[in-house]
Amino acid sequence: xxxxxxxxxxxxxxxxxxxxxxxxxxxxxxxxxxxxxxxxxxxxxxxxxxxxxxxxxxxxxxxxxxxxxxxxxxxxxxxxxxxxxxxxxxxxxxxxxxxxxxxxxxxxxxxxxxxxxxxxxxxxxxxxxxxxxxxxxxxxxxxxxxxxxxxxxxxxxxxxxxxxxxxxxxxxxxxxxxxxxxxxxxxxxxxxxxxxxxxxxxxxxxxxxxxxxxxxxxxxxxxxxxxxxxxxxxxxxxxxxxxxxxxxxxxxxxxxxxxxxxxxxxxxxxxxxxxxxxxxxxxxxxxxxxxxxxxxxxxxxxxxxxxxxxxxxxxxxxxxxxxxxxxxxxxxxxxxxxxxxxxxxxxxxxxxxxxxxxxxxxxxxxxxxxxxxxxxxxxxxxxxxxxxxxxxxxxxxxxxxxxxxxxxxxxxxxxxxxxxxxxxxxxxxxxxxxxxxxxxxxxxxxxxxxxxxxxxxxxxxxxxxxxxxxxxxxxxxxxxxxxxxxxxxxxxxxxxxxx
Amino acid sequence: xxxxxxxxxxxxxxxxxxxxxxxxxxxxxxxxxxxxxxxxxxxxxxxxxxxxxxxxxxxxxxxxxxxxxxxxxxxxxxxxxxxxxxxxxxxxxxxxxxxxxxxxxxxxxxxxxxxxxxxxxxxxxxxxxxxxxxxxxxxxxxxxxxxxxxxxxxxxxxxxxxxxxxxxxxxxxxxxxxxxxxxxxxxxxxxxxxxxxxxxxxxxxxxxxxxxxxxxxxxxxxxxxxxxxxxxxxxxxxxxxxxxxxxxxxxxxxxxxxxxxxxxxxxxxxxxxxxxxxxxxxxxxxxxxxxxxxxxxxxxxxxxxxxxxxxx
Numbered sequence: 001x002x003x004x005x006x007x008x009x010x011x012x013x014x015x016x017x018x019x020x021x022x023x024x025x026x027x028x029x030x031x032x033x034x035x036x037x038x039x040x041x042x043x044x045x046x047x048x049x050x051x052x053x054x055x056x057x058x059x060x061x062x063x064x065x066x067x068x069x070x071x072x073x074x075x076x077x078x079x080x081x082x083x084x085x086x087x088x089x090x091x092x093x094x095x096x097x098x099x100x101x102x103x104x105x106x107x108x109x110x111x112x113x114x115x116x117x118x119x120x121x122x123x124x125x126x127x128x129x130x131x132x133x134x135x136x137x138x139x140x141x142x143x144x145x146x147x148x149x150x151x152x153x154x155x156x157x158x159x160x161x162x163x164x165x166x167x168x169x170x171x172x173x174x175x176x177x178x179x180x181x182x183x184x185x186x187x188x189x190x191x192x193x194x195x196x197x198x199x200x201x202x203x204x205x206x207x208x209x210x211x212x213x214x215x216x217x218x219x220x221x222x223x224x225x226x227x228x229x230x231x232x233x234x235x236x237x238x239x240x241x242x243x244x245x246x247x248x249x250x251x252x253x254x255x256x257x258x259x260x261x262x263x264x265x266x267x268x269x270x271x272x273x274x275x276x277x278x279x280x281x282x283x284x285x286x287x288x289x290x291x292x293x294x295x296x297x298x299x300x301x302x303x304x305x306x307x308x309x310x311x312x313x314x315x316x317x318x319x320x321x322x323x324x325x326x327x328x329x330x331x332x333x334x335x336x337x338x339x340x341x342x343x344x345x346x347x348x349x350x351x352x353x354x355x356x357x358x359x360x361x362x363x364x365x366x367x368x369x370x371x372x373x374x375x376x377x378x379x380x381x382x383x384x385x386x387x388x389x390x391x392x393x394x395x396x397x398x399x400x401x402x403x404x405x406x407x408x409x410x411x412x413x414x415x416x417x418x419x420x421x422x423x424x425x426x427x428x429x430x431x432x433x434x435x436x437x438x439x440x441x442x443x444x445x446x447x448x449x450x451x452x453x454x455x456x457x458x459x460x461x462x463x464x465x466x467x468x469x470x471x472x473x474x475x476x477x478x479x480x481x482x483x484x485x486x487x488x489x490x491x492x493x494x495x496x497x498x499x
Numbered sequence: 500x501x502x503x504x505x506x507x508x509x510x511x512x513x514x515x516x517x518x519x520x521x522x523x524x525x526x527x528x529x530x531x532x533x534x535x536x537x538x539x540x541x542x543x544x545x546x547x548x549x550x551x552x553x554x555x556x557x558x559x560x561x562x563x564x565x566x567x568x569x570x571x572x573x574x575x576x577x578x579x580x581x582x583x584x585x586x587x588x589x590x591x592x593x594x595x596x597x598x599x600x601x602x603x604x605x606x607x608x609x610x611x612x613x614x615x616x617x618x619x620x621x622x623x624x625x626x627x628x629x630x631x632x633x634x635x636x637x638x639x640x641x642x643x644x645x646x647x648x649x650x651x652x653x654x655x656x657x658x659x660x661x662x663x664x665x666x667x668x669x670x671x672x673x674x675x676x677x678x679x680x681x682x683x684x685x686x687x688x689x690x691x692x693x694x695x696x697x698x699x700x701x702x703x704x705x706x707x708x709x710x711x712x713x714x715x716x717x718x719x720x721x722x723x724x725x726x727x728x729x730x731x732x733x734x735x736x737x738x739x740x741x742x743x744x745x746x747x748x749x750x751x752x753x754x755x756x757x758x759x760x761x762x763x764x765x766x767x768x769x770x771x772x773x774x775x776x777x778x779x780x781x782x783x784x785x786x787x788x789x790x791x792x793x794x795x796x797x798x799x800x801x802x803x804x805x806x807x808x809x810x811x
Contacts, residue, residue: 016650023655027663325739325791327746327763330784333770434658435747450751453662461659469654476650 006481013473017466018138024465025134028458034067037456041208052116059125061207065458066133071111073102073122094120137462143202147178150250155265168234168245182248182266195246203463209455215463217270223443224275224354233261242271275354275443279430282437282444285360286429289367297372298418301379302411306402308384316376323373328435332366336439339365348441363440367433371425375418382414389413416487423478427471532724532807539804546800553793556786560610564760569604571760576600584776594778596769602779606786608760614790616672616761617741620679621734627680628687629730633718635688636695645692652685661753670756675748679741690733694726728806735798739791746787762787 038044038058047054059070073091077098081088091098094115099122103113106124113124128136147160160178167173173186181197188195203215210218226242233239237260247270251258258267276284304316323331340347345362352359386392387410395405432445449468452460541547576582576599587594593602635645661678668674695718698704704721712721742762748754749763765783773780 012647013650016647016654019647019651020654023651024659027659031663031667321792321795322788324736325795326784326788327743327766329746329750329770330766330780330787333773333780334784337773435750449656450658450662453659454752465656465659468656472654473650 006477009477009480013477016473017470018134020469021137021462021466022134024462025130025137028461029067029133030130032456032458034062037061037065037208037458039208040455041211043211052118055116055123059123062125064205065207066128066136068125068127071106071124073099073124076102092121137204140202140204143200145176145179145181145184145198145200147176149180150178152250152252152265154252158265168232171246173246177264180250182250182264183246186246188246197246203466204459206457206460209451209457209460215460218460219279219445219448219463219467220277221270222273222275222277222280224273226271227274234263235261237261242273243269244272245269278432278443278445278448281354281442282432282446283429285364285367285436285442285444286432287426288360288364289371290425290429292364292368293371293375294422296368297375298379298415300372301376302383302406302414304376304380305383305387306406313380316380320373320377323370328370329439331369332436332439335366335369336362349443350441363436363442366440367436378418379414382417383410386410386414416483419486420479420483423475423482424472427475430471431468535807536801536804540800543800546797549793549796549800553790553797556610556790556793557614560607560614563607564604564611567601567604567607569600569608569760570758571605571608572758574598574600584772584779586776587778587782593782594776596779597772602782605760605765606762606783609762609765609783610786610790612672612755612759613742613745613762613787616675616679616745617738619676620683620741621737623676623680624684624687624737625730625734627684629691629723631684632688632691633695633723634714636692637699637714637718642692645688649685649689652682653689655682657682658751661748662751665753670753672755672759675745675755678748678753679744687733687737691726691730694729695722698722698725728802731798731802731805735795735802738794738798742787742791 038061044054044057047057056072059068062068063070077088077091080098081091087098090096093099102124103122107113109126111124111126113122115122147162150158152158158178161176162179162184163175163177165173165175167183167186167188169188171187171189173183175182176184183195184198185194185196187193201216205211206213206215206218228240228242231239231241231243239261248262248266249268250265251267252265254262254265254267261267275281300316304313307313336347339345339362345358346352347362349359349363354360383406392405392410395409400409430445432448434446434450436442437444437446449461449464451457452464576595579599582595582599583597585591585595587602591601591603593606596602596605635641660682664678664681665674668677699722704717707717707721745754745761746763746766749761750767754763755761762783766780766787769779769783
């Protein structure tokens, strides 16, 4: 295989992803008015009676979201004078010399200076150009946890270094001090058994929905209610908790309860819950739907091709045309209606919850319905096309049986274009299925993007687009590599001599 | 006897005049492509029946709403609870819905908008897609950067684009058509590009190129006629899929808005009444299915008829 070709494809993929992100940034951060992000925010609504606090709140959020940089005159004075000094008090008066100096200084730097409606003090803001906004986003995308990560003024004696040891639950671990995470690498009894906290993707905090939570936490944290178990903490204290020891991170302000449980500052943790994460839920449904659709779609497609223009073929075509012609919303509702009447299966996921296998059956089959039809159609097409090839006639002339010809000769050739699509369908599982998940009330990824857009959760939209498009661009590449591997005749690189 | 024939020899044959016009005439059977397409198409009785059904449905959907004057904003029976959820009967052909409107009127008003949207979008997408795709398939320089453009456009989530555009432009027919065309054409173009690449290097095109045919003439005369059947298959799938798209967008609250009837919004509203009033679910779905399936069949048969190999 041509390594240079793969490398150039990877580079081009990276360029594509950057361009996609640029388009999305322009769409999200310039076309949607920035005031609309507060539409669903309760904190904003409560500030209606306090105009100055509201101004602070609004500009702070915009600064956090990367729209602009924001400076309050009071903050500026703090860098010049002591907190309670008379100079400070004088400077804070509206119209003081220091205030005018602030105005002149920031206006010279291109800031817009305005006054708070009540106190009459100045504040300054400057829009961040969209290109810079994108650059900052990419620069903060990957966070590497090092022993210098935590900078805590109140804890100057914090040791910095790495050591090997065990987690509270007994697994082997690489323990960091001065790092954000306590356990940088650790093993436990959960899939995938070896976990790492060294390199993390950082998309920023979610706002206004899932406020204060990191986007990655929202997507990957298990959902539902906490599963408690008896645990022994580091200090020897015993209790009931769903704590995941591997998730311990540095906490700047410890309270009394934290001190009882933990010997050091690593006291923030996530808890184990009874339902899989959003990505996990979609992935479980997606994977089983994928297995189902390949398991049914391929053999039925081959069967249809073998019985071309006979009853089996015609029945298959009726199914395919039905799926193409009827909107998925309608046939999923219909399927759910028929299936719940015929079998004792719940019509929504939440009836029995994630722990009951019955909840998963209908969403999985519903998701597989269209892909079965698609696979049937294409498998049939490819097999029919192969059947008229010369090598098939030759195999027949050699005296091979019909079964041998199909299994050993035709199927191997017909499967090539289908195998190329497998990585893309695998990646599609992560994106979730909007209609299926909303009809069955499944807490998966499908609803995340539409909800995030409707609720103006810009950080979430940008993060999801990045995840989905990266996975999809890479899976196209993976599909091409599979194509080359299983069919040596195909070459993707440009051949010398053929322009 | 023998002598008689010999005697009359001069009378039997006469010298023919040289006719320049006749000498140019090639004695092959008359062949007109479109006439042959038409002849193959109407040979199958089933196809003709489906086409007539389709034509009647489309005409009915285009005419009926202007007679009934249905508008989603006017619900004359909204306060009359006796008029709600009536089963289909002689008086109310398709029954009535949750606000007491005639389902018959709603369905045809919805069908009209859905048909207009899917036909207009298919037209725009196909014209743009074929023109750009044909050039794209021909020019290797263009291929290199168009592939990247394709990579980028096809990865911007459609839903994000649809939501932001309908937010910025306001919900409505124009917006919906724009949303359905703004990225869809590149998929058509990509499809056509692959097809063109398959046949552009065939011997007859090579010969044509050597004889100095311009790129545009080659696309127009050598390649596109070859692709008519593939394009027809694509159109046959695209029209129903655009109607499904419209249903999906309406379900997400992004369709035509409340002022215009559409099959999509109708289906997304009525599905919740499926267990109690099944006619509300079945009627729009059936109308849509009949419309889509007959469009699909007519498209497929047209594609078959458009393939010159079936003309023999």
